[in-house]
Amino acid sequence: MFSGTKGPGEAEAMDGTNLRVLIVHARWNTSLVTPLVEGARKKLQERGVKASNIITQSVPGSWELPIAVQRLYSASQVQASSAPSGDLLGGLGRSSTPVPGASSSSKGTFDAIIAIGVLIKGDTAHFEHIAESVSRGLMRVQLDFGVPVIFGLLTVLNEEQARKRAGLTFDGYNHGEDWGDAAAEMGAKRKL
Numbered sequence: 001m002f003s004g005t006k007g008p009g010e011a012e013a014m015d016g017t018n019l020r021v022l023i024v025h026a027r028w029n030t031s032l033v034t035p036l037v038e039g040a041r042k043k044l045q046e047r048g049v050k051a052s053n054i055i056t057q058s059v060p061g062s063w064e065l066p067i068a069v070q071r072l073y074s075a076s077q078v079q080a081s082s083a084p085s086g087d088l089l090g091g092l093g094r095s096s097t098p099v100p101g102a103s104s105s106s107k108g109t110f111d112a113i114i115a116i117g118v119l120i121k122g123d124t125a126h127f128e129h130i131a132e133s134v135s136r137g138l139m140r141v142q143l144d145f146g147v148p149v150i151f152g153l154l155t156v157l158n159e160e161q162a163r164k165r166a167g168l169t170f171d172g173y174n175h176g177e178d179w180g181d182a183a184a185e186m187g188a189k190r191k192l
């Protein structure tokens with residue numbers, strides 16, 4: 001974790017033993033996204049989250065993150081309150097709404113979600129449109145559904161900035177680790 005003035009400071013010690021966490025990541029810029037996902041996964045497991053309770057799903061690009069987060073969370077709510085079997089991933093195509101009263105501790109639901117993507121600015125306004133819309137979309141999902149959605153969208157001006165934040169340079173560190181810590185903390189606090 002970053003030890004300078006920036007960063008979230010010392011993570012609160014949270015027990016992730018009973019947490020279920022969803023990681024949704026874009027496949028654009030995969031060589032940069034992959035270390036971020038692994039960094040988040042590593043920290044989640046350090047916080048006690050079982051590997052079997054870390055569910056990972058990919059989407060083409062960052063633009064698709066909000067809808068995937070919403071549909072996968074909705075599907076998990078339906079699954080948690082109905083028969084234990086069922087295809088969570090089919091939830092992406094199934095029209096479903098959150099089932100009132102499904103507790104966060106019931107099997108199948110998620111206590112926190114991490115949305116991960118890397119947006120690299122090009123020479124058009126495309127970057128700004130995606131960054132703004134995805135940020136607003138993820139915030140809306142988290143507030144509408146009452147589930148912590150950790151903001152793992154790197155919006156960088158060039159690849160070098162992304163490499164640094166993915167921990168791929170000598171002077172960088174992996175921001176995915178902070179996102180894993182944040183997910184464990186927010187997921188645990190959701191159960192308090």
Ligand SMILES: O=Nc1c(NC[C@H](O)[C@H](O)[C@H](O)CO)[nH]c(=O)[nH]c1=O
Pocket residue numbers: 026028029060061062063064117118119120121126130
């Ligand atoms: O353009 N650059 C990027 C990008 N574009 C694709 C977009 O997210 C979406 O998948 C398509 O527009 C189809 O809807 N997606 C990223 O994650 N990073 C980028 O840097």
